[in-house]
Amino acid sequence: MTMDKSELVQKAKLAEQAERYDDMAAAMKAVTEQGHELSNEERNLLSVAYKNVVGARRSSWRVISSIEQKTERNEKKQQMGKEYREKIEAELQDICNDVLVKSGKNEQ
Incomplete structure (x- = not known):
């Protein structure tokens, strides 16, 4: 089922109230x-959605980075932390690239 613009905006507002920012970002995307x-x-909704999506991942990155530093003596745990941190970094990069590509297309 394809939603029209007003339905998507309403879905984004609902997702914001439920603090489901990934859903909010998807609707605004x-x-x-x-x-x-x-x-x-609509620009404000898009901004809030991506700010929170990125913010959650940045927070995760900081936690994992800190854990990674504390496990320097345990190579296996440190490697696991490194891999998880890299996964979060890739997610952040994808999210940022996605929003930049979308905003770039709308400015043309």
């Missing part, structure tokens, strides 16, 4: 993919 210029409210 779908709005941007429709190719229409975003209103101030």
